[in-house]
Amino acid sequence: MAADTTLIILGASGDLTSRLLLPALGQLLSREPNRSVRLHGAGMEDWTDEHWREVVRKAFHTMDADDAFASVSETTYSQADITKAADLQKLLDDAEGRPALYFAVPPAVTEKACLALSDVTIPEHTILALEKPFGTDEASAHTLNTQLATLVPEDQVFRIDHFLGRSTVLNLLGTRFANRIVESVWSADDIASIRIDFPEALGLEGRAGYYDAAGALVDMIQSHLLQVMAFVTMEPPASLDQLDLRDATSAVLRATHVKDDDPVANSRRARYTAGDVGDRHFSSYVDEPGVDASRGTETLAEMTVEVRTARWQGVPILLRSGKALGVGDPAVTVTFKPVRHLPDGFIGENEPSEMVFSLGPDTISLGLNINGADDPLDLERVNLSAHLGEGALKAYGEVLSGILDGDAMLAVRGDAAEQCWRIVQPVIDAWRKNEVPLDEYPAGTAGPASWKA
Numbered sequence: 001m002a003a004d005t006t007l008i009i010l011g012a013s014g015d016l017t018s019r020l021l022l023p024a025l026g027q028l029l030s031r032e033p034n035r036s037v038r039l040h041g042a043g044m045e046d047w048t049d050e051h052w053r054e055v056v057r058k059a060f061h062t063m064d065a066d067d068a069f070a071s072v073s074e075t076t077y078s079q080a081d082i083t084k085a086a087d088l089q090k091l092l093d094d095a096e097g098r099p100a101l102y103f104a105v106p107p108a109v110t111e112k113a114c115l116a117l118s119d120v121t122i123p124e125h126t127i128l129a130l131e132k133p134f135g136t137d138e139a140s141a142h143t144l145n146t147q148l149a150t151l152v153p154e155d156q157v158f159r160i161d162h163f164l165g166r167s168t169v170l171n172l173l174g175t176r177f178a179n180r181i182v183e184s185v186w187s188a189d190d191i192a193s194i195r196i197d198f199p200e201a202l203g204l205e206g207r208a209g210y211y212d213a214a215g216a217l218v219d220m221i222q223s224h225l226l227q228v229m230a231f232v233t234m235e236p237p238a239s240l241d242q243l244d245l246r247d248a249t250s251a252v253l254r255a256t257h258v259k260d261d262d263p264v265a266n267s268r269r270a271r272y273t274a275g276d277v278g279d280r281h282f283s284s285y286v287d288e289p290g291v292d293a294s295r296g297t298e299t300l301a302e303m304t305v306e307v308r309t310a311r312w313q314g315v316p317i318l319l320r321s322g323k324a325l326g327v328g329d330p331a332v333t334v335t336f337k338p339v340r341h342l343p344d345g346f347i348g349e350n351e352p353s354e355m356v357f358s359l360g361p362d363t364i365s366l367g368l369n370i371n372g373a374d375d376p377l378d379l380e381r382v383n384l385s386a387h388l389g390e391g392a393l394k395a396y397g398e399v400l401s402g403i404l405d406g407d408a409m410l411a412v413r414g415d416a417a418e419q420c421w422r423i424v425q426p427v428i429d430a431w432r433k434n435e436v437p438l439d440e441y442p443a444g445t446a447g448p449a450s451w452k453a
């Protein structure tokens, strides 16, 4: 029986394919065995079908998804130059059902391939899935969007942001919109500040070629954390249909700006020097293989934005991410205002209530002040928490599931991708002009000693 979708992975021999896409596909197909998918790998290497099948089988095995291999065991591979129209045409002509071209290749190759697609007859309903970074600034993202618009309708373009598939990020929707007690306090009336922080113990992990040109601001804040922020701050959509949801996220991104339009006062950057993260030693970033020290790339970036709407006026939103950090938990932290009046007589700390959406492990917790057990007037902190599920692989599984279903709900829309560049551009400009110092922090610490937490 012909498959409903042919998933064509371009860049089949790459790291993204073997480390994330194939394991996530295995996990997805193991959980949802009724999906009818044909898998085809394409790349520059002269691989045989057997070699590719072995790559797929091994990747599925890492997820205990050997059972799912049966459903793609006839998977095929072809050597292809995806910047050539003839090769792309053949890949599409050979597909069964709806073709989904997944560009698991560097952005420059994706851009060339998208140009080549102009000379290809693209079957109706074909999906184009593009990994980040999407362009290098607002203008280049716009140019790429304009090109894509000539190829397929917008809801068939999947700009991948795997953060949108994370359990915690999806739970921002459930928690916010399915609970009256949350919905009714979700504004500047009750919320003092929001912090979206993604500290990582990891370093470059062999990705200097990409990372040294991107830096923490583009790699994480522009590409992921602003989308997460949009889920935290968007107006309630009428439905979770991709149109309603993506209209809501785009609207809030359009209203987002660097706080006070002052990127110098509202951004910080730093890069790591030698140090240990746990039992792993890191050389100074500038001494890492493939790094060009003269570029001044940051490995820790922070910026504060504000959403200029009635709901969020005056609420600072801090976005932060960095590599080789030894302290800190990846999380969205929503800090509430203090109570209007605390009755006299209570003792102990009366910290503001907090709702924390942790991004690893994925949990939601609510920090509340309660009366202590031994002394009813002594306030104590409790955390009510719920475990949500797995992290990155699950996230890629969600993304792939959207592609196979043809549902762009969790894909970044073109206008939103451009807005994310627009929001960070004043910071990029200020950093290029050296108006913000490039600080340093030893690997394994929480960041530069001069930065307050």
Ligand SMILES: O=C1O[C@H](COP(=O)(O)O)[C@@H](O)[C@H](O)[C@H]1O
Pocket: 162, 200, 202, 219, 220, 391, 392, 395
């Ligand atoms: O896209 C990226 O995300 C990862 C962090 O996400 P995770 O799901 O793998 O934890 C980050 O390490 C990487 O630099 C960035 O490109």
